[in-house]
Amino acid sequence: MSADSMYQEIILDHYRNPHHKGLREPYDAQVHHLNPTCGDEITLRVALDGDTVADVSYDSEGCSISQASASVLTDLVIGRSVTEAGKAYDAFVELMQSKGQLEPDEDVLEDAVAFAGVSKYPARVKCALLAWMAWRDAVVQASADMEGSTS
Amino acid sequence: MSADSMYQEIILDHYRNPHHKGLREPYDAQVHHLNPTCGDEITLRVALDGDTVADVSYDSEGCSISQASASVLTDLVIGRSVTEAGKAYDAFVELMQSKGQLEPDEDVLEDAVAFAGVSKYPARVKCALLAWMAWRDAVVQASADMEGSTS
Amino acid sequence: MGLCMTLDVARIRKDFPILDREVRPSVPLVYLDSAATSQKPAQVLDAMRDYYERHNANVHRGIHTLAEEATAIYEGTRAKVATFVNAASPSEVVFTKNSTEALNLLAHVLPFGPGDEVVVTEMEHHSNLVPWQLACQRTGATLKWIGLTDDGRLDLDDLDRVITDRTRVVSFVHQSNLLGTVNPVDVVVAKARSVGAYVVLDASQSVPHMGIDVQALGVDAVAFTGHKMLGPTGIGVLWAPLARLEEWPPFLGGGEMIDEVTMAGSTWAVPPHKYEAGTPPIAEAAGLGAAVDYLTDVGMDAVRAHEHELTAYALEQLQAVEGLRIIGPTTTEMRGGAISFALGTVHPHDVGQLLDERGVAVRVGHHCARPACLRYGVPATTRASVHLYTSTDDIDALVEGLRAVKAFFGA
Amino acid sequence: MGLCMTLDVARIRKDFPILDREVRPSVPLVYLDSAATSQKPAQVLDAMRDYYERHNANVHRGIHTLAEEATAIYEGTRAKVATFVNAASPSEVVFTKNSTEALNLLAHVLPFGPGDEVVVTEMEHHSNLVPWQLACQRTGATLKWIGLTDDGRLDLDDLDRVITDRTRVVSFVHQSNLLGTVNPVDVVVAKARSVGAYVVLDASQSVPHMGIDVQALGVDAVAFTGHKMLGPTGIGVLWAPLARLEEWPPFLGGGEMIDEVTMAGSTWAVPPHKYEAGTPPIAEAAGLGAAVDYLTDVGMDAVRAHEHELTAYALEQLQAVEGLRIIGPTTTEMRGGAISFALGTVHPHDVGQLLDERGVAVRVGHHCARPACLRYGVPATTRASVHLYTSTDDIDALVEGLRAVKAFFGA
Numbered sequence A, B: 001m002s003a004d005s006m007y008q009e010i011i012l013d014h015y016r017n018p019h020h021k022g023l024r025e026p027y028d029a030q031v032h033h034l035n036p037t038c039g040d041e042i043t044l045r046v047a048l049d050g051d052t053v054a055d056v057s058y059d060s061e062g063c064s065i066s067q068a069s070a071s072v073l074t075d076l077v078i079g080r081s082v083t084e085a086g087k088a089y090d091a092f093v094e095l096m097q098s099k100g101q102l103e104p105d106e107d108v109l110e111d112a113v114a115f116a117g118v119s120k121y122p123a124r125v126k127c128a129l130l131a132w133m134a135w136r137d138a139v140v141q142a143s144a145d146m147e148g149s150t151s
Numbered sequence C, D: 001m002g003l004c005m006t007l008d009v010a011r012i013r014k015d016f017p018i019l020d021r022e023v024r025p026s027v028p029l030v031y032l033d034s035a036a037t038s039q040k041p042a043q044v045l046d047a048m049r050d051y052y053e054r055h056n057a058n059v060h061r062g063i064h065t066l067a068e069e070a071t072a073i074y075e076g077t078r079a080k081v082a083t084f085v086n087a088a089s090p091s092e093v094v095f096t097k098n099s100t101e102a103l104n105l106l107a108h109v110l111p112f113g114p115g116d117e118v119v120v121t122e123m124e125h126h127s128n129l130v131p132w133q134l135a136c137q138r139t140g141a142t143l144k145w146i147g148l149t150d151d152g153r154l155d156l157d158d159l160d161r162v163i164t165d166r167t168r169v170v171s172f173v174h175q176s177n178l179l180g181t182v183n184p185v186d187v188v189v190a191k192a193r194s195v196g197a198y199v200v201l202d203a204s205q206s207v208p209h210m211g212i213d214v215q216a217l218g219v220d221a222v223a224f225t226g227h228k229m230l231g232p233t234g235i236g237v238l239w240a241p242l243a244r245l246e247e248w249p250p251f252l253g254g255g256e257m258i259d260e261v262t263m264a265g266s267t268w269a270v271p272p273h274k275y276e277a278g279t280p281p282i283a284e285a286a287g288l289g290a291a292v293d294y295l296t297d298v299g300m301d302a303v304r305a306h307e308h309e310l311t312a313y314a315l316e317q318l319q320a321v322e323g324l325r326i327i328g329p330t331t332t333e334m335r336g337g338a339i340s341f342a343l344g345t346v347h348p349h350d351v352g353q354l355l356d357e358r359g360v361a362v363r364v365g366h367h368c369a370r371p372a373c374l375r376y377g378v379p380a381t382t383r384a385s386v387h388l389y390t391s392t393d394d395i396d397a398l399v400e401g402l403r404a405v406k407a408f409f410g411a
Ligand SMILES: Cc1ncc(COP(=O)(O)O)c(C=O)c1O
Pocket: C255, C277, C278, C279, C280, D035, D036, D098, D099, D100, D101, D125, D127, D128, D173, D175, D176, D177, D202, D204, D205, D225, D227, D236, D368
């Protein structure tokens, strides 16, 4: 495969051995996201513990990029504060929109830096973002529920 | 003007001094034809005397080609039998559809041979045919009326 | 090319291969029919050829290299067009096949029904009249129109009578292709807004010649067409604010415009894709992008100034021809470079034909604006129209030709 | 190019400039995405360039030389297309922007209402499904569909159940872009006729690959699209018998499609102009005419025979790849050269991406036929598709690539 390839070894590792896969209890919010163009889907659950992302579990189908990206996401956000995890989210979205022009920050993105190459392929950016969009959505719902129950 | 010009001297003569112009009584049928693209119009009357075209009178507005063609038409059909006039009609229509590829028969078409050049200009063929279509229409109506009254 | 100080017309003409053509041996082309369609610079033709020779693929959904490149070219033009007309976002730019489709689309998706009224003007191109006639027949709404003054302007005294609380849509032309008149958009928009009507602007003749700022115009939708702005045939533009494109229902159904499809029903893609069913005009977008670049490089202010000068010159020279009557404004104020006229009693067909024998290409007929012709009591006119590549020499050739026509017919 | 005996593919490929392209340095293009859009021979590009450089003008109504020439080119292509599909007259050929517009036009003008039924099939392209869904919503008619068999054919046992006395329109695809299936037109037409329904045929994938005879097919309307038949983007064709085009109401309103226009109302031009509102795709017609000439010179029988051989070869080679499952007919009987497949558990996106790194361009996704994908339990497929310039070398490159993909993913 060419040097340009988006298929970095890190991505393939996450694809072959996805972390935190499978749906788990307990959770505060569950969402289902679909990329209708290619049929990639994900069901994702978020459990919050106060301000901390206690767990993210998921069940998904799709290409290596979408699968690996879900796995990398869980590594980055589980155990972090919602704010910190949000920073990783922002950094990842920015990276995906960079068309290959951004040098990712490994301190913030860890394994997710391997997706830098994907940002050069507009058609695949959606695959890489699927789990992240689902996660964002679930966190917003879970936080709203918590506010609802505390107010 | 170039040798290719559709503006033959015969056409210009008929345009400047149209024959048989003006609406006359008596008549058996009157029609109004319009070329909506360019606004050319003609009101044309036909008087039949048995099988003979006794008179064709008309009032018209339009370009030199449509005006001259009406004038030439009247010369060709007035006083002829409907059958003979129909031959001139057929020959003229054929000439107009010939795209400049036909050598017109002067015995049948007389001055109308001057329109051979017009057939090379598709946009102007409609102008040349306006009076002829109106005449055909009027003859059909007049003949139908006569049949109606004799049967 | 004495008078053309604002633009280096001689240099510009070199970019347009067709302007070197001889219509017949030793009869060079004098093209004065740009309101019907503009000529194309080599840059536009090169962009299309390069697209087909190196990048041709269907857009979107493809992940192979050609598909990515074709998509980038297509979406790149969307962004260029957005910048050109100052849209808030490329997503507000919908590609259609021409202005006519854009206007029909609007006539299908804007909401009105029995008892409602749609207002146009008496100087509309058939493409901004017939779609509304059909829509009114379909929906039971009533079509009304603003009349014209003797000197070729909208009769603004009509505004309050015609635009009422029942008016749902006001659709009008920015610059008339028949009369050359530029309409006061602000006045019409203010009145339409006061009754809560949608405003649609037919900018087919203004975008190519003066450029527009869709946000400053304050309208709800704008239509224009590629082939009049140095671009190819087969592509037009509908602009509307994103919120409108989201709110209105879809028009044509098919590939590209959907989100999820099942046999039982479908959901729609987000704008602009929602309004782009089927394989879009991809090579045409490549060409239009190059056309927009070309116009931007020259500068729309320079184009406008050049055409203004030319129009002034043409109006002066034409009015010096005895028996020539201009149909439309006779001064350059609020006026573009399409000039319709009658030449004594010589029929426009004969004028056009004899001019063509001298290589001068003008249009004759009702110019798809028959109601306005009727209004001015002419079944047809002769129309000369300019673009950035037109020179005063072209105008001189026209005027000389007209004098020869008069002489020929002894008029 | 061992197997290609029927056609001199090497010579044909020389006419297609893009086939010389390298996708990346030293990675030549292997184009297997012709069902999405075909590549264009230089003859087509030359015809368009010549049009723009020598004849460009708006068509009809103009009497200057360029306008006459442009009109002759445009109408000339109409006549060529009529001959190509054996229409009774050029007036039966309506130019649209693509197949999708042609199908939407039909969905707007065919007469049906509440209580009536419209029948399609489960293998339709979205462009022949969504327009009917929208039309049924608009009119209160009901949409029904013919299902599919496990081996990718129409379930003809469904015919009598689905097509009933209430059926007003049966619209179906001639050759499926997803499955490659060629449908038995005669069987469906016979059933539709027996209940007095109109029959519409989506021939987008059949005209380019096997040619059609519209009179022999016995349908009421046919849609196809220029860009899949070696022609440019931006032009499609609706064919229908003249009597139908006369009887159905107009669709888009505007310039060209009218007879007489007043503010109060309008009358329509005769077909085909009645259905061609606005400036048509003129340069595109110049290109399409050259494409039809090219296909005619090669001969549609030869094209068909070549693609038949190629398809047989590809089906055999692909089925030899372990774990590869073809979605659609696995033999060449009643089948064209679009072949969809699943490669073990490797997702189509990954298949397509890795093939692209080797220069092999295939399409991945639902190919605008999502209901059929759902029917076969796959969210997406990888699809390879051929045209007259495809060689067995291309198929070999694909198969080799697929083995590499499997190795890469350890599948
Ligand atoms: C079977 C079929 N129908 C319709 C279409 C639509 O064609 P177009 O996108 O040119 O309108 C296509 C191609 O995309 C097709 O394959």
